[in-house]
Every structure is written in structure tokens, then in C-alpha cells.
Amino acid sequence: MGNGVKKFMYVNRRAPYGTIYALEGLEVVLIGAAFDQEVCMVFVDDGVFQLKKGQDTAESNMKNFSPTYRALGDYDVNKLYVEKESLEQRGMSEDDLLELTYEDEDDDYKEKPSIRIVNREELADLMEQQDVILNY
Amino acid sequence: MKFGILVNEGPYQHQASDTAFNFTKAALDKGHEIIRVFFYHDGVNNGTRLTTPPQDDRNLVNQWSELAKEHELDLVVCVAAAQRRGIVDEDEAKRHGKSADNIAEGFHISGLGQLIEMGIKADRVMAFGD
Numbered sequence: 147m148g149n150g151v152k153k154f155m156y157v158n159r160r161a162p163y164g165t166i167y168a169l170e171g172l173e174v175v176l177i178g179a180a181f182d183q184e185v186c187m188v189f190v191d192d193g194v195f196q197l198k199k200g201q202d203t204a205e206s207n208m209k210n211f212s213p214t215y216r217a218l219g220d221y222d223v224n225k226l227y228v229e230k231e232s233l234e235q236r237g238m239s240e241d242d243l244l245e246l247t248y249e250d251e252d253d254d255y256k257e258k259p260s261i262r263i264v265n266r267e268e269l270a271d272l273m274e275q276q277d278v279i280l281n282y
Numbered sequence: 283m284k285f286g287i288l289v290n291e292g293p294y295q296h297q298a299s300d301t302a303f304n305f306t307k308a309a310l311d312k313g314h315e316i317i318r319v320f321f322y323h324d325g326v327n328n329g330t331r332l333t334t335p336p337q338d339d340r341n342l343v344n345q346w347s348e349l350a351k352e353h354e355l356d357l358v359v360c361v362a363a364a365q366r367r368g369i370v371d372e373d374e375a376k377r378h379g380k381s382a383d384n385i386a387e388g389f390h391i392s393g394l395g396q397l398i399e400m401g402i403k404a405d406r407v408m409a410f411g412d
């Protein structure tokens with residue numbers, strides 16, 4: 147693979163609070179953005195809760211890091227795949243998720259949604275295409 | 283093959299460190315190259331020399347240190363994860379006004395960029411954890 151660009155996939159499987167995996171996983175994505183690789187994120191299982199709208203951690207003394215997801219677009223991290231089955235199993239739909247966008251520099255900087263809902267089969271195909279998968 | 287090893291869990295609490303160590307050793311024995319072992323999340327706890335397990339148990343920290351010495355392994359502890367969990371080297375201790383450091387021999391503290399770089403350079407990244 148030499149000096150070519152690699153495909154990195156960050157798979158988020160856990161709820162945002164309760165363990166530190168989601169927060170530290172996000173830190174990897176933000177640092178990794180500086181390396182100009184092809185990057186996508188995946189949210190499956192309880193990981194879909196990471197993108198939930200209206201998170202309020204005030205009474206649990208945890209740092210609410212969900213606003214950080216809004217910055218991902220500016221870091222050219224604009225492919226966030228959310229698994230349909232995981233949403234459905236938790237009684238959720240796309241309407242429950244943060245509205246995350248990025249500016250498409252190839253399309254006159256039009257604002258486009260970063261979140262794409264995919265089913266389990268499509269996700270398996272995507273995973274098949276990756277060079278490096280880091281999961282948290 | 284060039285392997286990059288990622289250790290995401292702490293020693294003793296979780297078997298991931300043992301499995302990562304055994305994999306690393308086996309790969310080296312077979313003539314593969316380990317370009318780096320990166321410790322993240324609670325995995326950074328593999329890198330404190332204050333670890334003192336009972337004498338009749340394995341000492342994972344020492345095992346890593348010895349393997350690193352033997353094979354000139356690059357054992358990298360993530361700085362942000364380490365700071366949260368109290369793993370510091372001399373420089374970090376000084377910078378943050380701590381009275382001591384605890385990094386084990388053969389380990390060094392560096393940034394997450396080292397993990398990404400490992401992913402770029404390795405033929406395969408093996409992650410150990412839940």
C-alpha cells in the first residue's frame with residue numbers, strides 16, 4: 147500500500163457515557179483528521195446514542211462532549227454511517243439524531259448532511275472495503 | 283508482515299494485555315515485524331513500573347519491558363489517556379508539577395498521531411480489547 151491513502155473506519159459501539167470509550171474514540175478521530183486519510187465513522191449498537199440530540203449531562207457530573215460531533219465536518223470527517231437496525235431496536239429514528247452537516251468543497255461548498263443511515267448488510271460491505279478498522 | 287499492535291485494556295483486569303503480549307511475542311518468533319505497540323484507554327496501565335502483582339503471578343509490565351529490550355520494540359503510551367490515569371514520565375511529571383514519575387522501562391509517552399501513523403505504516407493493525 148506504500149504511501150497511498152488508506153481507508154480508516156472508526157466504529158462506535160457504546161453509549162456516550164458510562165465508559166470512556168466514546169470520548170476517547172472521538173479524540174482519535176479528531177487527531178487522525180490531520181493525516182489526510184480516507185475516514186468514516188460508524189455508529190452501531192448503543193453507539194447510536196452518541197449522536198442523540200439534546201444530551202444533558204448536568205446532573206451526572208459528566209462532560210457533555212456531544213457538541214464536538216458538530217466540529218467533525220470542519221475536520222473533513224463527513225461520512226457518519228448509522229446502522230438502521232440499531233436505531234430501530236432502540237425505538238429511535240434519524241429525527242432523534244444531531245443534525246450534522248459539512249460543506250462539500252466539490253459542490254460549491256453546499257451544506258450537506260454527514261449522517262447516512264445504512265442497513266446491516268450495507269455496513270458489512272463498507273467494512274469489507276476498509277484498510278484499518280478501529281472500534282470503541 | 284508488518285504488524286501494529288493496539289492494546290485497549292489494562293493488565294490483570296482484562297486478558298487483552300496478555301493476549302496482545304502473546305501475539306506480539308509469537309509474531310516476532312515467526313519473523314514478523316512489530317512496528318509499534320500502542321497503548322490506549324486503560325491499556326496505558328500496562329506502562330507503570332509501580333505495578334506489583336503477587337510473586338506467583340506473571341508481571342506483565344516487566345514482560346513488556348523485557349520484550350522491548352530484546353527486540354527494540356516501540357512501546358507507546360498515549361499521552362492524553364495516560365494523563366487521565368496517572369501514568370507520567372519525567373518530563374510530564376515536571377510539566378504538571380507531580381512529585382514522581384512512574385513510566386516503566388522501554389515505554390514512552392507520545393500522542394495519538396502515533397496510532398494513526400501505525401495504521402498507515404502497518405500491513406495490519408491488531409486491536410486487543412472488548
